[in-house]
Amino acid sequence: MNKADIYLRIKTQEDADKLIEEVDLLVSSSYEGKGQGLTVTLNSKIRAWIADSLKNDPDFLRDPISYLEKLKKDVAGFDKIEMAISYQPTYENIERLSQTVKRLIGVNTLIKLIYDPTLLGGAVVIYKGNYRDYTLRKIFDNEFSKMKVDLFKIIAH
Amino acid sequence: MPNQDQTVIYILLLILASFGVLSIALTMAYLRLVQRFISLKEKKDRESGADLIANAQKSAEEIIKNANLKASEIITSAEIFPQQESKLLQQKIAEAAQIYLNKYQEGLTLAQQESAKNLSGISEDIKNAVVGEIAKFSRTIQQETLTSKEKIAQAIKEAYQKAEGDVNDYKEIRFKQVDEKIFILLSEISRKVLSKEISLEEHEKLVIKALEEAKSEGILHEQS
Secondary structure: EEEEEEHHHHEEEEHHHHHHHHHHHHHHOOOHHHHHHHHHHHHHOOOOHHHHHHHHOOHHOHHHHHHHHHHHHHHHHHHEEEEEEOOOOHHHHHHHHHHHHHHHHHOEEEEEEEEEEEHOOEEEEEOOOOOEEEEEEHHHHHHHHHHHHHHHHHHHH | HHHHHHHHHHHHHHHHHHHHHHHHHHHHHHHHHHHHHHHHHHHHHHHHHHHHHHHHHHHHHHHHHHHHHHHHHHHHHOOOOOHHHHHHHHHHHHHHHHHHHHHHHHHHHHHHHHHHHHHHHHHHHHHHHHHHHHHHHHHHHHHHHHHHHHHHHHHHHHHHHHHHHHHHHHHHHHHHHHHHHHHHHHHHHHHHHHHHOOOHHHHHHHHHHHHHHHHOOOOOOOOO
């Protein structure tokens, strides 16, 4: 595994925040225990898949501090796409949504999910200042407005 | 020489004394003359006033005397005025009085007739004027009544229209509110039914479809 694998597994803003937190911990620990602090922290306080990825990356092994700082800088600079959705997603749902986003935009993209049940279905997408409503609520409201007159007639009778 | 001087002085003194005596004598003579003149003048004045009074008295006496004579003549002639003439005179006076009375009566009757005529004319005029005024008043009242009636009718009509408009507005608002509530209710029911009908997989498909639509619309673009 290498840096790209880590980026691929960082799907949401929460994932990115957690990774940055672990990176900060590793950097700060590198100055402790006469150089052994980093190893100790890597083995005991960092998630396994990240630790494994780092241990197997020659770049990290060669210059861990520079690697971590670069990693932190890259993750902090990821693009973010906000999506308001009407259901509580499972981990698998998030996984598939992230894959789709990374496929459509790029690997260095994070998704931020907002739960709003009134949307009925679909999503509101906000990306780099652009906003689009692709929800069922919008479709429903549009269709319902068109049907409004007919509905009133039905109600009146 | 001194004797001569004294003589001259004596002579002079004598002359002066003479002149003094003469002056006094002349003054006294003058004063007496003036006094006499004054007294004479007063006397003359008194004499002239007495003459006038006397003349006036004389004239008056003469007038009175003539008057007495005339009066006597009149009294005499009156006494000799015949008794018959006196009766005739009385009769004439009575006739004249009767004629005057008759004329007065005629005049009075004529005046009454004229007055009555005038009064009747005045009554007729008043009647005509009153009838005219009443007719005019009646027309005015009719016109005013008509105008008022029209105004009232117009006011009622406007008030009715306004009330009707208000009622319609209110009805419209209320209907709209009811419609909105019904619409909201229907919408909520529909939403709940719809949300329950959509499965998790379908939700995910809808979100992925939204992302792909955004990509196709150029909202999402690939990183360089």
